[in-house]
Amino acid sequence: MAAKLPDSNQESRSIWSSVRDVGHHRPMRCDVWWSHPVSETPALYGLLDQVERDRYAGYRRDVDKHRFLTGRALIRAAAAAALDIAPGAVELDSSCFDCGKPHGKPTVVGSSLEVSISHSGEWVVLAVAEGVPVGVDVEEVRAAEVDDLAGIAFSPAERATFRSVPAEDRRGAFFTYWARKEAVLKATGKGMSVAMSKLTLSAHDEPPRVAASTASEVDVAAVRMADLDPGPDYRACVAALTTEAPEVTEHDATALLAALG
């Protein structure tokens, strides 16, 4: 059954896990755009720069082409709206922090917008914020050797908590942890080059929070996280490297992408 797109008309809602900040300034926003992977059209393909066209051509499976194309279109459409420029004028740089190849975290050249992309199963998701690094991850809850994976990706404290999760809840709990951890590590721009086991998160059935970190890239006091809602067969999270709780709004990106042609 197709997963349901979030209601694009829903009220903006603060679903960040931190205590509400006291202050009179407007909270920082984080917009999250959800789409199913879309097929190539001349307009969408025309938005790709040459480096992206080379990557696109390199994907052998159509589903991977569609996920990549959709992510790039989402970033350009959302950035164009935020910056009040044409989507074709949005220049992206995806240089890897490590090797410089164009497979890293995308940045919007010449702007302080921060973006993050994730794709899994039927979903492609984009997170956008102004001036604050963000990371997003969506994971389809799928067959996996979750106990073995937890042994690698979880901290000793998390493993102890995870062992007490009833067998029937274990797969969902694992992907909750995974999506939350990956969101935080993607916000840093280093991704999983930082060992996931360096983070200790709150339990899967508690609001998301980094309880402890031995990673120099992740300051426990400066991370805010929110679980997202792509439907029961998925887990998803957005993280922002900030001390202030942003206001996150989930949107259906169908109209945003349709406007690109």
Ligand SMILES: CC(C)(COP(=O)(O)OP(=O)(O)OC[C@H]1O[C@@H](n2cnc3c(N)ncnc32)[C@H](O)[C@@H]1OP(=O)(O)O)[C@@H](O)C(=O)NCCC(=O)NCCS
């Ligand atoms: C980024 C990473 C977490 C992706 O994991 P995944 O679950 O397979 O994929 P997701 O769909 O969630 O995310 C993919 C997106 O993450 C983004 N991304 C790539 N590298 C990233 C990084 N270091 N930090 C944050 N985001 C990154 C890209 O936008 C990518 O999508 P795109 O290529 O279509 O634009 C994982 O591949 C990773 O950690 N890579 C970097 C590890 C590393 O060692 N890099 C150095 C190698 S030279």
